[in-house]
Amino acid sequence: MSTEKVIEAKKQGNALMTEHKEENTKKLYIENYGCQMNFNDSEIVASILSEEGYNTTQHMDEADLVLVNTCSIREKAEQTVRKRLEKFNAVKKINPTMKVGVLGCMAERLKSKFLEEEKIVDLVVGPDAYRDIPNLLKEVNEGRDAVNVILSKDETYGDVSPVRLNTNGVSAFVSITRGCDNMCTFCVVPFTRGRERSRDPQSILEEVQQLVDKNYKEVTLLGQNVDSYLWYGGGLKKDFKNASEIAKATAVDFAQLLDMVATRFPKLRIRFSTSNPQDMSLNVLHAMAKHENICKYIHLPIQSGSDNMLKAMNRQHTREEYMELIRNVREIIPGCALSQDMIAGFCGESEEDHQDTLTMMDFVRYDFGFMFAYSERPGTLAAKKMPDDVPNDVKKRRLNEIINKQLEHSLQRAQAFVGQTVEVLIEGNSKKSDQHWMGRNSQNHVVVFPKNGEQIGDFAMVEVEDCTSATLIGKAAK
Ligand code: SAH
Ligand code: F3S
Numbered sequence: 411m412s413t414e415k416v417i418e419a420k421k422q423g424n425a426l427m428t429e430h431k432e433e434n435t436k437k438l439y440i441e442n443y444g445c446q447m448n449f450n451d452s453e454i455v456a457s458i459l460s461e462e463g464y465n466t467t468q469h470m471d472e473a474d475l476v477l478v479n480t481c482s483i484r485e486k487a488e489q490t491v492r493k494r495l496e497k498f499n500a501v502k503k504i505n506p507t508m509k510v511g512v513l514g515c516m517a518e519r520l521k522s523k524f525l526e527e528e529k530i531v532d533l534v535v536g537p538d539a540y541r542d543i544p545n546l547l548k549e550v551n552e553g554r555d556a557v558n559v560i561l562s563k564d565e566t567y568g569d570v571s572p573v574r575l576n577t578n579g580v581s582a583f584v585s586i587t588r589g590c591d592n593m594c595t596f597c598v599v600p601f602t603r604g605r606e607r608s609r610d611p612q613s614i615l616e617e618v619q620q621l622v623d624k625n626y627k628e629v630t631l632l633g634q635n636v637d638s639y640l641w642y643g644g645g646l647k648k649d650f651k652n653a654s655e656i657a658k659a660t661a662v663d664f665a666q667l668l669d670m671v672a673t674r675f676p677k678l679r680i681r682f683s684t685s686n687p688q689d690m691s692l693n694v695l696h697a698m699a700k701h702e703n704i705c706k707y708i709h710l711p712i713q714s715g716s717d718n719m720l721k722a723m724n725r726q727h728t729r730e731e732y733m734e735l736i737r738n739v740r741e742i743i744p745g746c747a748l749s750q751d752m753i754a755g756f757c758g759e760s761e762e763d764h765q766d767t768l769t770m771m772d773f774v775r776y777d778f779g780f781m782f783a784y785s786e787r788p789g790t791l792a793a794k795k796m797p798d799d800v801p802n803d804v805k806k807r808r809l810n811e812i813i814n815k816q817l818e819h820s821l822q823r824a825q826a827f828v829g830q831t832v833e834v835l836i837e838g839n840s841k842k843s844d845q846h847w848m849g850r851n852s853q854n855h856v857v858v859f860p861k862n863g864e865q866i867g868d869f870a871m872v873e874v875e876d877c878t879s880a881t882l883i884g885k886a887a888k
Contacts, residue, residue, distance in 0.1 A: 426575035430465045438464040439473035444481025450583040452479045453572035480516035484785035499530045515602035522557045538562040561604030568613035580867045587633030595724045595791040608641045628679035637689035639664040665693035672701035681705045688726035695742040707854040711751035715770025716763035747853035749778035755805030756784045757796035764808045777823040779816035783809045824877035831887045834872045857882040
């Protein structure tokens, strides 16, 4: 391996960084792939390792420990990680004492197979086993490979206060549920992240309080399906007649959790992700309407606009039920932004099914979208029972049609803000110029505008003068 290639490996890296502790002497290089939940998990891992004497580094070649938090959602995500492991291998040749660990969904899916397939991996840790990393590292240091991929029914890391990685000091993620019980037939998540469980609301409020104390201005409450958040517990047993009475009286659902967080922190912006149409209640919409500080934006994946496909995907709602939910959103929260996830070319998808997706998009006119060609995942019901029968070129063509439609709608949605004044939370410099700020409005549209004495973390009123499909462009309102 030439030096050039090693340098390239280092440059391509996307190391996550956090504040250093003086007393820590070991170096951790950590990279993250996949969803926001994974990002927050990396923060939990960095927090656990910070207690074990590790500070983060941007330089892989000086690391004692290299960790990669992985994603299995599509085959491409796994290929990206395999490529990174090749790069790590090159660096390990120069620094043979460096240990390499794989975390997250790929670790869970492939388990100890990883150690056979990827000879450079010393450590394999699934999403519910991060507390065990210090023990596993001891094993590794004694020359043994270490694997823990046990999934848990109750691990929420509720008491681990995550260190914030690559933070702008303005916006942070707070996990409220882990796992998923939905079993959409295409999806690997229930297998890699296990059963759904909700985190104690007290520990959520405490974590948010810590963020507010550190001057954070926005939190995003995270879960695979936040609407099914449900916590039973609390209260004094003697005050209740029986267990079911206790459960009813003390249960906290997602609408109540939102209300609790928004009431206690009236100056904090609150976002959440991801909503599932089958579980989103009117109470959640009412909580959003009631609290100005809950952002007016819902990420509401549908995957397909066709009833046939929704059924084959085991999504628990019909096209009409989804449309009814959208009508309720429009009525209860006027001006609320919406976004979708779509899968093009799922098993058995006909041209007519695809047209149903396009007409659904016309009905909703989403602000943003995350669109994918179907990728068969080993172990899922679809992989076992349904032929992946839409040819690749057809998948790609349909995906392009979906993306093009989304671009049109995103532009229209952005144009609707031109001429309006919007409140923007400033997150940092705009990508293109350090003379401009970048922030978001409540509806999650990115806004850029020239600096005018404001600071990162300030709320600014911005007159929107122009836009692209992805950005609102304006100036600070007088
Ligand atoms: N509820 C989760 C969904 C996680 S997966 C959440 O919090 O977002 C994110 C998106 O990836 C899904 O909504 C779906 O659109 C897409 N996806 C999942 N499995 C897929 C597969 N096998 N092929 C293509 N896209 C997939
Ligand atoms: Fe996956 Fe469906 Fe859960 S998309 S994460 S199984 S809601």
